[in-house]
Amino acid sequence: MSLSSLPSVSTARSTASLTADAAALPPRAERFGRALLGSLLPLCLLALWALASRQGWIGRDLLPSPGDVLRTTETLVLSGALFHHLAATLARMLAGFLIGAAAASLLGALAGSSVLVHASLDPLIQGLRSVPSIAWVPLFVLWFGIFEASKIALIAVGVFFPIYLNLASALARTDSRWDELAAVCERGRLARFFLIALPASLPAYITGLRSGLGLGWMFVAAAELMGASQGLGFLLTDGEQTGRPETVLTAIVIFALCGRASDRALAALAARLAWR
Amino acid sequence: MAEAVAVRDLVVNFGERAALGPVSFTLAEGSITALVGRSGAGKTTLLRCLAGLLAPSRGEVKMLRGQGRPRIGYVFQDARLLPWLSVAGNVAFGLTHLPRAERREAVAKALAQVGLSGWAHARPGELSGGMAQRVAIARALARAPDLLLLDEPFSALDAFTRRHLQEELRLLLHRVRLTVVFITHDLDEAIALGDRLLVMAGPPGRIVADLPVSDTGGALLKRQVLALLEGSGEEALQSPTLRVLAAHAG
Numbered sequence: 001m002s003l004s005s006l007p008s009v010s011t012a013r014s015t016a017s018l019t020a021d022a023a024a025l026p027p028r029a030e031r032f033g034r035a036l037l038g039s040l041l042p043l044c045l046l047a048l049w050a051l052a053s054r055q056g057w058i059g060r061d062l063l064p065s066p067g068d069v070l071r072t073t074e075t076l077v078l079s080g081a082l083f084h085h086l087a088a089t090l091a092r093m094l095a096g097f098l099i100g101a102a103a104a105s106l107l108g109a110l111a112g113s114s115v116l117v118h119a120s121l122d123p124l125i126q127g128l129r130s131v132p133s134i135a136w137v138p139l140f141v142l143w144f145g146i147f148e149a150s151k152i153a154l155i156a157v158g159v160f161f162p163i164y165l166n167l168a169s170a171l172a173r174t175d176s177r178w179d180e181l182a183a184v185c186e187r188g189r190l191a192r193f194f195l196i197a198l199p200a201s202l203p204a205y206i207t208g209l210r211s212g213l214g215l216g217w218m219f220v221a222a223a224e225l226m227g228a229s230q231g232l233g234f235l236l237t238d239g240e241q242t243g244r245p246e247t248v249l250t251a252i253v254i255f256a257l258c259g260r261a262s263d264r265a266l267a268a269l270a271a272r273l274a275w276r
Numbered sequence: 277m278a279e280a281v282a283v284r285d286l287v288v289n290f291g292e293r294a295a296l297g298p299v300s301f302t303l304a305e306g307s308i309t310a311l312v313g314r315s316g317a318g319k320t321t322l323l324r325c326l327a328g329l330l331a332p333s334r335g336e337v338k339m340l341r342g343q344g345r346p347r348i349g350y351v352f353q354d355a356r357l358l359p360w361l362s363v364a365g366n367v368a369f370g371l372t373h374l375p376r377a378e379r380r381e382a383v384a385k386a387l388a389q390v391g392l393s394g395w396a397h398a399r400p401g402e403l404s405g406g407m408a409q410r411v412a413i414a415r416a417l418a419r420a421p422d423l424l425l426l427d428e429p430f431s432a433l434d435a436f437t438r439r440h441l442q443e444e445l446r447l448l449l450h451r452v453r454l455t456v457v458f459i460t461h462d463l464d465e466a467i468a469l470g471d472r473l474l475v476m477a478g479p480p481g482r483i484v485a486d487l488p489v490s491d492t493g494g495a496l497l498k499r500q501v502l503a504l505l506e507g508s509g510e511e512a513l514q515s516p517t518l519r520v521l522a523a524h525a526g
Contacts, residue, residue, distance in 0.1 A: 177352075177354075177356060178356075178358070180329055180352070180356075181356050181358075183329055184328075184329065184349075184370070185369050185370030185372075185415075185419075186347075186370065186373075187370075187372065195358070195361075195369070199358070199360040200360075202360070
C-alpha cells in the first residue's frame with residue numbers, strides 16, 4: 001500500500017487548512033460579536049460622560065462634554081495645529097523607537113547567543129533597568145540639551161528594555177533539540193543562529209517590540225511634558241496651563257488612537273513575519 | 277558483504293555512572309540492524325555515539341566506507357521539523373553540501389520516496405503526525421547518508437499509522453540499500469524491518485545477543501528474544517537460550 005493512499009493523509013490537509021482558516025479568520029458573525037462586546041464598555045462610559053456633562057454633575061471647567069472635545073478637535077484639525085503637533089510627536093517616537101529597538105536587538109542577540117557576553121553584559125543592563133526612567137531626564141538634558149536629542153534618548157531608553165529582555169531570554173532558551181538536529185545535519189553556528197535560534201525567538205521578539213512600542217508612547221508623553229514647544233505632550237501642558245481641559249482630553253484621545261494604531265500595525269506586520 | 281562501520285570497545289560514562297559498554301560490533305554495508313532491549317539498556321546512547329552526537333568515554337566508531345567525513349541521516353523519535361520552514365525547506369536543511377540545483381532535485385526525490393511530493397510548500401503545522409515523521413525520514417534520506425539512524429521513529433504514532441509506516445519503511449529501506457541502524461521496542465517491527473537484531477541489556481548497556489533475522493522463523497525468534505529480555509544482564513548471558521542463539525548468530 002502506498003502511503004499517499006492512507007485516509008489520514010488524504011484528509012489531513014483539508015482539515016489542517018480549515019483549522020488554520022478558522023484561527024486566522026473567524027466567521028463574520030463572531031468577529032462582529034467580538035467588536036460589539038469590545039465597544040460596549042467604552043460606549044457606556046461615553047454615554048455616562050455625556051450625561052454627567054448635561055446634568056452638570058461635574059463642572060465643565062473640570063470635565064468638558066464630549067461635544068466640546070469634538071469641537072476642539074475640529075478646530076485643531078482645521079487650523080492644521082493638530083497635524084503639526086502630531087507630526088512632531090510621531091517624528092520623536094519613530095526616532096526613539098528605531099534607536100532603542102536597534103540597540104536592544106543588537107545587544108539582545110549578542111547576550112542571547114553567547115554565555116560570555118550574557119555574563120558580562122546582563123548584570124549591567126539589569127541594574128540600569130531598575131533605575132526609574134524619569135531619573136535619566138536631568139542627565140539627558142545635561143548631555144544632549146533641552147531640545148530633540150534628550151527627548152529621543154528618553155524614548156529610546158523606554159523602548160530598549162522590553163525588547164532586549166525578550167530577545168535575549170528567547171535566544172538563550174532555544175530548544176537544545178534543535179542543536180542536535182543542526183549537528184546531525186552538519187549546520188554551522190551561523191545557520192544555527194539565523195535558521196534556528198532567530199526564527200524560534202521571533203514570537204518573543206515581536207512581543208518585546210510591541211511592549212517597547214507601548215512604553216515608547218508613555219515616554220514620548222513624559223518627554224514632551226518635560227518641556228516642548230510642539231507635540232501632543234505640549235498640547236497637554238498647554239491645555240493645563242491655559243485652563244482648557246478639552247484640549248487636554250483631545251490630546252489624550254489622540255495619544256490613545258496613535259498607540260492603538262501603531263500596535264495594530266506592528267501586530268499585522270508580525271502576523272506576516274512570525275511563524276506562530 | 278563489505279563492512280561499513282566498526283564499533284570497537286565503545287564505553288560511555290555519565291560522570292561516575294557507566295551507561296554503555298564496552299560494546300563492539302561491525303555493520304555490513306546495506307545491512308538493516310535493529311537495536312532492541314528494555315529501557316535503560318543503552319540503545320539511544322549507542323545510537324547517539326554512532327551519530328556523533330555523543331563523544332564516547334573510550335573506544336571508537338569507525339566509518340569504513342565513503343570518502344571524507346561520513347554523512348549521517350538521523351530520524352529522531354519526534355519529527356523535529358522546523359515549523360518556520362516549509363516541508364521542502366526542512367528536507368533541504370541538511371543538504372548544504374549540494375549545489376542549489378542538485379539540492380532541489382534531492383528534495384523532490386526524497387519527498388517522492390515518502391509519498392509527499394505534493395506537500396513541498398506546506399508548513400509542518402499542516403501535517404498529521406505520520407506525515408511529519410515521513411518528512412523527517414525524507415530529510416534523512418535526502419542526505420544520501422553513509423549511515424541512516426532511526427530512534428524509534430514511529431513510537432509517537434497511533435497503531436494504525438505506525439503499522440502502515442512500518443510497511444512503507446520496510447519497502448523503502450530495501451529499495452535504497454542504505455546501512456541502517458534503528459531502535460524499536462516493538463519486536464514485530466524489529467523482525468519485519470531488520471535483517472539483524474542486536475539485543476541489548478543493562479545498565480550499563482551491553483549487547484547480549486547478535487541474531488540474524490531469517491525469512492522464516494520470525495515467531496521463534498521473537499519468543500527467543502522475549503525469553504532473553506525476561507532475564508537480566510549476567511543471568512541472560514548464562515541462559516541456555518542465549519547459548520543456542522549465540523551459536524546460531526555466530
